[in-house]
Amino acid sequence: MIHKSILFTAALSLLTLAVQAQVDTVRASTLPPAQQAEKLYNSGVAKFNQKSYRAALQDFDKALTLRPDFARAYYNRATTRYELKDYQPAVQDYDAALKLDPKDGTAYFGRGQAREALQQPTEAEQDYSKAVEASPTYAPAWYYRGALRFEKGDYKAAKADFDQATKADPNYAYAWHDRASAERQLQEYPAAIQDYTKALTLQPELLPALLNRAGTKRRAGDLKGALADYTEYLRKKQDNPTAYTNRGAARYESGDYKGAAEDFGRATELDGIYAFAWNNRAAAYLKLEDYKKADADASKAIALNPQYAEAYLNRGHAREMLRNAEGACQDWRKAAELGLEIGNNYAANSGCGE
Numbered sequence: 001m002i003h004k005s006i007l008f009t010a011a012l013s014l015l016t017l018a019v020q021a022q023v024d025t026v027r028a029s030t031l032p033p034a035q036q037a038e039k040l041y042n043s044g045v046a047k048f049n050q051k052s053y054r055a056a057l058q059d060f061d062k063a064l065t066l067r068p069d070f071a072r073a074y075y076n077r078a079t080t081r082y083e084l085k086d087y088q089p090a091v092q093d094y095d096a097a098l099k100l101d102p103k104d105g106t107a108y109f110g111r112g113q114a115r116e117a118l119q120q121p122t123e124a125e126q127d128y129s130k131a132v133e134a135s136p137t138y139a140p141a142w143y144y145r146g147a148l149r150f151e152k153g154d155y156k157a158a159k160a161d162f163d164q165a166t167k168a169d170p171n172y173a174y175a176w177h178d179r180a181s182a183e184r185q186l187q188e189y190p191a192a193i194q195d196y197t198k199a200l201t202l203q204p205e206l207l208p209a210l211l212n213r214a215g216t217k218r219r220a221g222d223l224k225g226a227l228a229d230y231t232e233y234l235r236k237k238q239d240n241p242t243a244y245t246n247r248g249a250a251r252y253e254s255g256d257y258k259g260a261a262e263d264f265g266r267a268t269e270l271d272g273i274y275a276f277a278w279n280n281r282a283a284a285y286l287k288l289e290d291y292k293k294a295d296a297d298a299s300k301a302i303a304l305n306p307q308y309a310e311a312y313l314n315r316g317h318a319r320e321m322l323r324n325a326e327g328a329c330q331d332w333r334k335a336a337e338l339g340l341e342i343g344n345n346y347a348a349n350s351g352c353g354e
Helices: 033-049 053-066 071-083 087-100 105-117 121-134 139-151 155-168 173-185 189-202 207-219 223-236 241-253 257-270 275-287 291-304 309-321 325-337 342-349
Strands: 010-013 016-019
Touching: 033 053, 033 071, 053 071, 071 087, 071 105, 087 105, 105 121, 105 139, 121 139, 139 155, 139 173, 155 173, 173 189, 173 207, 189 207, 207 223, 207 241, 223 241, 241 257, 241 275, 257 275, 275 291, 275 309, 291 309, 309 325, 309 342, 325 342
Parallel strands: none
Antiparallel strands: 010 016
């Protein structure tokens, strides 16, 4: 509705009263519902970007009350609910958005994310497939479908999806990294090393790529290269016991038993219940002919994990050298009982039971 307002200005000029001309002004009344919905939608987007998710949700609610066919409002309310970890309502909003716009690839992707959060990987993979059909150049959809396929062990399909992700976005460091991991599982070590290197070029602080490249080089027999990568990683991050254990293993394989024992020791300092590191240090001490320490470390590993066959085997070796024949025989037999048949060979060769 448009209201007219007539303005009068009085001015005293001696004995006369001058009247100014009439002026019409326009004052906006209540906006039409569609425009109000748009305004509330824009407000919700701004609040979402400010991470004020509850406030954004209220604006999207109001917008949809005014305009129930507002597909983007459903989409953004779904995204907001996802951030609030309200995953099932988010799926319902994505459903509504897709009913209004069945070709919206980002809505399929968002619903896939919510379904992943609900532990529904099969449904999530289906949504990512629809997302790449609708938006073939949307790299995240390829990437997340690849990640799901990697998790279920379909490494060839995962690699194919990561290929598409890197084509859609050549700067997608995580896609290069995960393609490398798929190639590593497929024993395509040179390709994996190349892709980890590409990921690090794009994102130098992507430390998992450095750690994984080290492991791949180790598998490929490049112990020198592996040690260089492990050392570079540990220069930047000193609180990862697994990294120390892996570098220790590479040092052990290269014949540096003292360095290996030091790395395994550092791992146990960071994680006192890391049975694998205790057993590995026992193996290094065996090579260093420090049998008492080897016995003690293997015993610690067994205390942490009574089913640890390799630890029994190593303690058997230590006890044999400490002239504890009965203890050695018991440990080797226990190792065999737990699945390491070679324990029976050691027992037989040492005359156990004779």
